[in-house]
Amino acid sequence: MRARSALRHRFAASGVALVLLTAAACSSGSSDAGTDSGASGPATTLPAAEAAKAYTEPGPYPVGITTLTLAGDRKVEVWYPAAKGTTGTDTYDVRALIPETVRNLLTANIPATFTIDAGRDAEVADGRFPLVLFSHGFSGFRQQSSFLTSHLASWGFVVAAPDHWQRDLFHVLDRVLGTSGPEATDPVADLRDTRELMASQDAAEGSRFAGHVSTDRVVAVGHSAGGGTILGVAGDEGVVGYVSMASGLLRSMASTTTTSVAPPELPDTPSLFLAGAADAVVPVADATQPAYAAAAAPTRLWVIDKVGHNGFDDLCTLGGGKGIIGIAEASGLGAFLDGQQSFRRLGQDGCLPPAVPVRQTFPIIEHSVTAFVRNAFGIDAEPVGLGPDVAGQYSVPVTIRERLS
Numbered sequence: 001m002r003a004r005s006a007l008r009h010r011f012a013a014s015g016v017a018l019v020l021l022t023a024a025a026c027s028s029g030s031s032d033a034g035t036d037s038g039a040s041g042p043a044t045t046l047p048a049a050e051a052a053k054a055y056t057e058p059g060p061y062p063v064g065i066t067t068l069t070l071a072g073d074r075k076v077e078v079w080y081p082a083a084k085g086t087t088g089t090d091t092y093d094v095r096a097l098i099p100e101t102v103r104n105l106l107t108a109n110i111p112a113t114f115t116i117d118a119g120r121d122a123e124v125a126d127g128r129f130p131l132v133l134f135s136h137g138f139s140g141f142r143q144q145s146s147f148l149t150s151h152l153a154s155w156g157f158v159v160a161a162p163d164h165w166q167r168d169l170f171h172v173l174d175r176v177l178g179t180s181g182p183e184a185t186d187p188v189a190d191l192r193d194t195r196e197l198m199a200s201q202d203a204a205e206g207s208r209f210a211g212h213v214s215t216d217r218v219v220a221v222g223h224s225a226g227g228g229t230i231l232g233v234a235g236d237e238g239v240v241g242y243v244s245m246a247s248g249l250l251r252s253m254a255s256t257t258t259t260s261v262a263p264p265e266l267p268d269t270p271s272l273f274l275a276g277a278a279d280a281v282v283p284v285a286d287a288t289q290p291a292y293a294a295a296a297a298p299t300r301l302w303v304i305d306k307v308g309h310n311g312f313d314d315l316c317t318l319g320g321g322k323g324i325i326g327i328a329e330a331s332g333l334g335a336f337l338d339g340q341q342s343f344r345r346l347g348q349d350g351c352l353p354p355a356v357p358v359r360q361t362f363p364i365i366e367h368s369v370t371a372f373v374r375n376a377f378g379i380d381a382e383p384v385g386l387g388p389d390v391a392g393q394y395s396v397p398v399t400i401r402e403r404l405s
Contacts, residue, residue: 041155041374042384051385052393055370056363059155062086064122066208068160068201070193074185076162077142078198079153080209083123091115092143094318094327099173108330114143114314116150124212127156130377131198131215133191133233134161137224137246137313139172139346144313145223151366157373158213160198162190167225188232191220195233219373222247223312224282235267241376242267243369245274245312248287249294268296272372272386274365276307277399278355281346297403300386302368305397307361308350316351316358323351356396364394 042054064082067075093113095103106112132152136144142161143149149159165171166184195218201209220242222230227247234242273295275288282288284303292301310316310323319326325347328337337344350358367385375383388400 041380045382046384048385048389049393052390053363053367054384055155055367055374058117058151059370061125061154061156062122063116063118063150063153064120064124065090065116065118065150065153066121068197070162070190070197072185074163074165074190074193075142076160076194076197077149078158078160078209079118079146079149080158080212081125081127081129081153081156082119083125086119086122088117088119088122089115090118090120092146094141094169094315094324097141097143097169099170099177099179101177102173105333106327106331108327108332110320110327110330112318112327114146114317116146118150118153121208124208128212128214129156129158130373131195131213131218132157132159132373133194133218133220133230134159135187135191135220135222135226135229136161136164136168137222137226138167139169140167140223140226140313141169144315147314147362148221148312148366148369152370152373155370155374156379158198158209160194162194164190164226164229187226187229191229191233192236217377219243219376221245221369221373224309231266234269234271239267239269241270241272241372243272243274243372244288244291245365246276246279246282246288246309248273248275248282248284248289248291266291266295270376271295271299272368273299273301274312274368275301275303276309276311276350276355277303277305278308279311279349281309281349292401295403297405300372300400300402302364303399304361304364304394305399306354306356307358307396308355309346310348310350311355311358311361312350312365316348316355319351321351321357323348325351360395364396364398 061081064080066078068078070076091113095106095112134149142163152159164187166187195215198213199215201207202213204210217238217240220230220233220239223245224247227244230242233239273288273292275284315323325344371384371386374380391398391400
């Protein structure tokens with residue numbers, strides 16, 4: 001009991017540092033691929049009601065999942081189209097992704113796992129598939145948006161997501177506890193290393209991915225601080241598009257003064273910005289709209305009503321619908337959270353009203369990201385269901401803006 005009490009006091013003393021880290025990070029951060037993927041989709045000219053839901057359901061492939069390793073023991077999760085007949089489920093437990101000292105405090109019998117339909121280490125489907133890189137947010141982790149990464153794999157993409165030791169959940173808590181861990185790597189370098197890893201896997205005899213991954217052309221997807229990280233690779237050779245979710249640019253970085261300071265120059269790469277109208281961590285008006293305004297055409301902005309910051313990851317499905325915060329509260333850590341409102345807000349934003357249950361809005365995110373990725377790779381010659389005409393076709397309102405030239 002004394003150890004538990006002492007740790008709680010240490011958490012409280014370290015809370016301000018964690019909040020400052022949170023605020024800083026969240027505001028930072030081949031031509032035959034389409035035919036090889038084999039993931040055929042709908043015609044590009046569909047009525048709005050059909051186009052809006054073209055990619056809301058899983059695609060034609062079962063999903064495989066495996067874990068690879070970068071230098072220094074950095075883990076990379078990979079979702080991919082699996083061979084016909086692959087079955088099974090794969091589950092992660094968020095408590096296994098945090099330091100043992102904290103894990104021992106999360107004793108409540110409350111849901112802390114997320115499960116997808118996927119075969120662990122399954123055989124890869126026949127064909128060669130385009131690569132999507134995924135970058136997680138502050139206090140996130142490589143599997144945090146499995147609802148989306150597995151969905152993309154079902155539509156014929158290999159999706160690779162590294163842990164960013166600079167800001168992943170394990171290492172953030174490790175620093176709060178004062179534990180000395182491995183030196184943090186640059187998140188942009190993590191993504192570039194992951195691209196090189198998948199290229200080597202494609203070329204390596206005996207690898208399950210040998211001859212199955214096209215890394216010449218890539219799309220990058222990022223959430224929160226990951227939306228800043230992907231800007232670091234979006235201008236790299238062969239990157240054909242990027243998707244920024246619940247992220248953007250600080251208003252103070254844009255032209256807001258009488259001296260007419262120019263907004264930062266974003267990569268000349270097609271983009272899609274997704275935001276939640278209920279996001280109180282990275283507000284649309286302060287961050288996402290300035291980023292959309294500064295982005296090169298073609299670019300689109302989707303603002304989904306009643307979605308908060310964690311509407312783009314799996315976490316609000318945990319903790320009785322209250323996310324990691326719900327797990328902590330049920331384990332008796334409510335008093336600490338009450339004293340750290342910014343930390344509480346980050347952990348549960350999008351899990352509670354006015355946000356709707358995230359499983360209601362997951363299909364909107366799955367469709368829009370899949371439609372963008374398919375168009376960026378040239379699988380769909382014209383985008384399917386990405387324009388303003390589909391805005392009124394969902395269970396919650398969506399505001400869609402676009403600049404195509």
